[in-house]
Amino acid sequence: MQHYPNIVIGFGKAGKTLAKFLATQGQEVLVIEQSNQMYGGTCINIACLPSKRLVIAAHNGVPFPDAIAGKTEMTSQLRNKNYHMLADEPTITILDGHAEFIADHELAVTTTSGEVINVAGERIFINTGAITRVPAEIPGIADSPFLLTSTTLMEQTELPQELVILGGGYIGLEIASMMNQFGAHVTVLDRNDQFLRREDDDVAQALYDDLVADGIDFKLGVTINQVINHADQAEIEYTDHGTTTSITADKFVVAMGRTPNTMELGLANTNIQVNDRQAIVVNEHLQTSVDNVWAMGDVTGGLQFTYISLDDFRIVKDQLFGAGARTTTNRPAVPTSVFTQTPLTNVGLTEKEAHAQGIDYLLFKLPVMAIPKAKVIGNQRGLYKALVNPTDHTILGATLYGEESFEMINLLTTAINNHLPYETLRDQIYTHPTMTEALNDLFKAPLH
CATH class of the missing domain: 3.50.50.60 (FAD/NAD(P)-binding domain)
Incomplete structure (x- = not known):
């Protein structure tokens, strides 16, 4: 049995960032990753970055085979960079293999060569992500060559x-x-x-x-x-x-959902609890039901975004080296984006949610066709919406369906999280021509 003060299972955003930080504090870390094609985690290898590379390539008319080749080259570079970000640290050991718990703080790691290495960790951080749910109950799906x-x-x-x-x-x-x-x-x-x-x-x-x-x-x-x-x-x-x-x-x-990647972790051999969706149960500090074992990222069954995984790292870091005040319950407003041809982004409340919760609001709307930059881009599709607190004029939420909305939403998120009145955005001087300057017009006057 090899003993380590810190073991990170999974090379994802939270895990790799925590491992790097622990190394800068002089601590020894073992990082276990079962696939050498997943160094850096889901986002850079099979999700956010390669998919957005393909979205942009499709938009630009790049032939599909060429786009795939460009994507593959990019992910290879990113994977290599992420590997060396950890491997070059003298206190970090990277072990390629599948980790399975044999006790609360003990793991059996089956390497790619078939060798089994037993390791024990004083602190263990689970960051194994999520996998596509294939509905095996539908005949013919699971074994289909298509x-x-x-x-x-x-x-x-x-x-x-x-x-x-x-x-x-x-x-x-x-x-x-x-x-x-x-x-x-x-x-x-x-x-x-x-x-x-x-x-x-x-x-x-x-x-x-x-x-x-x-x-x-x-x-x-x-x-x-x-x-x-x-x-x-x-x-x-x-x-x-x-x-x-x-x-x-x-x-x-x-594309019928994703499932926390816990089924082959051997959690039945531990006191680590999972829910009926096989997500690891954690408290607001991301602590599991076992002392000194944390779970971060998609494996907890929460929002499946790489920036949530990064914030999970911040929560754990604050416990280990800070005041422990940062939790999942005081996480600020989180924006989301869907990169369809014309992107759709959200932050805070939608109008539908405000109605369901009985929250009063001022409504602001603007068609994207009214924005000069949309004409310049050549895509005038879309609609901007924002909800404002009628009492203090802070922004309750925004939905932006239009070009470059995935950039604009971050400005609205900053305003929400800093409790700025909507007039701050309305009266701001923006560069021209930009989509952001539409905030001058969006917030001119509420519809009701």
Whole structure:
């Protein structure tokens, strides 16, 4: 049994950042990663960065095989950089292998060569992320040669001509928009009758209409019955409001949610609790039910964003080296973005949420076609919305559907988290022409 003061399981955002920080404090750290293709974590290898690289390539008309090659080169560079960020630290050891708990603070690590190494950690930090949920209960899906996930889609070198996406959530829509721009004919099958039901109806309708205008087909309120695998195509049988029909596809993407990656961690051999979704149960300090064992990032079942994982690092760091005041319960407002052809971003309350919670608000709206920079870009699609507290004029939330909204939302997030009145943004002098200057007009006068 080899003993370490700190063991990090998983090379993700929170884990790698914590390991690096511990090393700068002179502490010894063992980092266990089961795949040498995942140094740096999900974001840089199979999610945020490669997917956005492909989104931009599709928008710019880059052929699909060339875009995949460029993506692969980029992730290779990032992976190497992240590996050396830790490996070059004298107090960090990187061990390639699969970690399985054999006791609360003990692990058996099966290396790529088959050797089993037993290690014990005074402190253990679990950062194993999440994996695509493939609904094995649907016949023909799990073993289909035509099945793709958001990960394996980015490994294809040939563009599928007929692509079906199972799931009309944010990941599914981002893939649908991107692949449509690459030239595939895309059909989205979603179980929900309402398109993006969490979004305000006017925003959801605008995005739906734009995606349909781009040539994407939607089948809403359907139930997937089975996948029939033929020699060269998959036939997906589904029930659409009582009528059973089917659609054929060169490939189909499962985008029906992600599951915390805990099933092979051996948690049954410990007192670490998981919930019914197999997420590790943590308190507001990200502590598990076992002393000196923490879980960070997607594995806790919370918001699945790399910047949340980074903030999880800050929470743990504050416990180890600070006052311990930072928690998940006092986390500030968090923005989100969906990188469809015209991006959709949110922060704070939507109008639908304000209604449900009985919160009074002033409503501000602006069509993107009224923004000069949108005309310059050549994409006037979209709608900006903001909700304001009628008493103190602080911003309750904003939804921005329009070009470059993923940059603008950070300014609105800063205003929310610093309790600035909306007039601060309304009266700011912005560079021109920019999308941000639309805040002068958005906040001119409330609709009600």
